[in-house]
Amino acid sequence: MISIRLKNFQNSPARLVDVTSIDQIYRACREKVGSVCNGLYRDETVREPLKAYSVGRSVFDNSLEPKCYFCESAGEAMGKLEVEHFRPKDEVHADDLDPNEEHSGYYWLANEWSNLLLACRGCNNHKGSRFPIEGVRVKHHQPVRYRTLNRVDSIIDCQALLEELHVVLNPEIDIPENHLTFDYLGQIEPLNDSMQGEETIEILKLYRDPLFRARTKILNEFKSDLKTWVDYHALGRTDDANLRLVFFEISKRIVSRKRVSMAYTLWGRFLNTNFEQIFVVDLPGNIQPILRQAYQDAVTFELALNII
Numbered sequence: 001m002i003s004i005r006l007k008n009f010q011n012s013p014a015r016l017v018d019v020t021s022i023d024q025i026y027r028a029c030r031e032k033v034g035s036v037c038n039g040l041y042r043d044e045t046v047r048e049p050l051k052a053y054s055v056g057r058s059v060f061d062n063s064l065e066p067k068c069y070f071c072e073s074a075g076e077a078m079g080k081l082e083v084e085h086f087r088p089k090d091e092v093h094a095d096d097l098d099p100n101e102e103h104s105g106y107y108w109l110a111n112e113w114s115n116l117l118l119a120c121r122g123c124n125n126h127k128g129s130r131f132p133i134e135g136v137r138v139k140h141h142q143p144v145r146y147r148t149l150n151r152v153d154s155i156i157d158c159q160a161l162l163e164e165l166h167v168v169l170n171p172e173i174d175i176p177e178n179h180l181t182f183d184y185l186g187q188i189e190p191l192n193d194s195m196q197g198e199e200t201i202e203i204l205k206l207y208r209d210p211l212f213r214a215r216t217k218i219l220n221e222f223k224s225d226l227k228t229w230v231d232y233h234a235l236g237r238t239d240d241a242n243l244r245l246v247f248f249e250i251s252k253r254i255v256s257r258k259r260v261s262m263a264y265t266l267w268g269r270f271l272n273t274n275f276e277q278i279f280v281v282d283l284p285g286n287i288q289p290i291l292r293q294a295y296q297d298a299v300t301f302e303l304a305l306n307i308i
């Protein structure tokens with residue numbers, strides 16, 4: 001999960017603030033049931049910008065695969081991407097709620113733009129109606145005037161909702177990079193004992209096996225490519241100059257994993273931040289300076305690309 005800050009909370013897609021949407025929200029508020037709103041938020045005019053933001057663009061580019069906001073799986077690698085309600089619209093399960101105390105869900109946020117994210121089926125199912133908080137729970141909402149949608153106290157960063165102190169990280173308002181990291185094998189873990197990091201990993205099951213395997217596959221492919229050429233070099237089938245060129249190409253691919261448009265960007269950034277420890281230290285001493293230099297050249301190359 002990485003920080004994604006492209007959405008303008010104030011500027012909802014027209015579909016979410018049209019008369020049909022407002023009528024749905026009024027019915028949801030009357031009946032205290034969010035499911036009466038099923039449908040509108042799945043509209044392409046809502047999904048398209050979410051897809052675009054997920055890969056760091058303001059307009060969706062069909063050449064890229066949209067990503068899950070939570071686990072960063074691209075396309076349908078971890079199941080179909082669905083529109084996810086950050087605050088559940090139908091019911092809430094959390095330890096702070098007394099078993100006898102009901103929460104009807106954040107029904108008034110069913111069509112709320114700032115409450116919508118894109119999530120793979122795995123993350124969406126694991127999160128489900130779980131929404132733990134550390135602060136003061138908001139339970140109900142009264143519309144103020146018929147046919148006027150009062151979004152002021154519904155936008156995700158409004159005072160009342162912020163005071164809930166939500167636990168699961170939201171990539172649009174939190175900075176996941178301050179809460180999540182990995183071990184060198186690719187397993188995710190909380191950064192600096194972050195409680196939010198730990199709870200987010202647990203609730204979304206970000207340690208689940210398919211995700212772990214997807215991350216290790218990226219790492220192992222890079223390591224295997226490097227090893228192949230180190231072996232060639234040891235056998236005298238390639239020289240230092242050629243090795244430098246090959247390492248430069250492999251390094252460019254490693255550096256490119258930092259891009260928002262790539263799957264598992266947070267993991268890609270971790271591989272780059274810890275490049276020396278992960279890729280260099282285990283190589284023979286005469287090879288290490290060649291890889292170090294090639295990687296530095298690749299970093300410079302990527303920087304130049306970004307400037308252009």
Ligand SMILES: [Zn+2]
Pocket residue numbers: 068069070071072073078119120121122123124
């Ligand atoms: Zn996911």
